[in-house]
Amino acid sequence: MTLIMLPQAMRVAIRPLTNQFLNLTKNSSLAVAIAYPEMVLIGSTIINGVGHAVPMFILIFATYLVMSLIISVVMNTLNNRVHLAGR
Numbered sequence: 001m002t003l004i005m006l007p008q009a010m011r012v013a014i015r016p017l018t019n020q021f022l023n024l025t026k027n028s029s030l031a032v033a034i035a036y037p038e039m040v041l042i043g044s045t046i047i048n049g050v051g052h053a054v055p056m057f058i059l060i061f062a063t064y065l066v067m068s069l070i071i072s073v074v075m076n077t078l079n080n081r082v083h084l085a086g087r
Contacts, residue, residue: 010082018075025067039063 043056 007082010078014075014079014082018072018079021071021075022068025064025071 039060043060047053047056
């Protein structure tokens with residue numbers, strides 16, 4: 001099973017799995033209570049204390065962008081490893 005069925009299933013499942021990982025990352029940034037509350041809480045504290053909201057939001061957005069790019073790179077690397085050579 002691990003030598004025949006799993007590689008065939010991985011070829012089909014990698015792209016939807018990548019989309020699910022990226023959606024999970026993006027959706028959790030919208031629903032702050034689910035994940036990453038510390039980063040947004042610290043950002044809100046800095047915004048309230050200093051008053052510079054735009055740089056703080058840019059930093060938070062950049063963090064989510066980097067996380068999404070890391071997930072994409074890892075999943076694309078995995079996709080290239082399980083992809084057939086002739087295709």
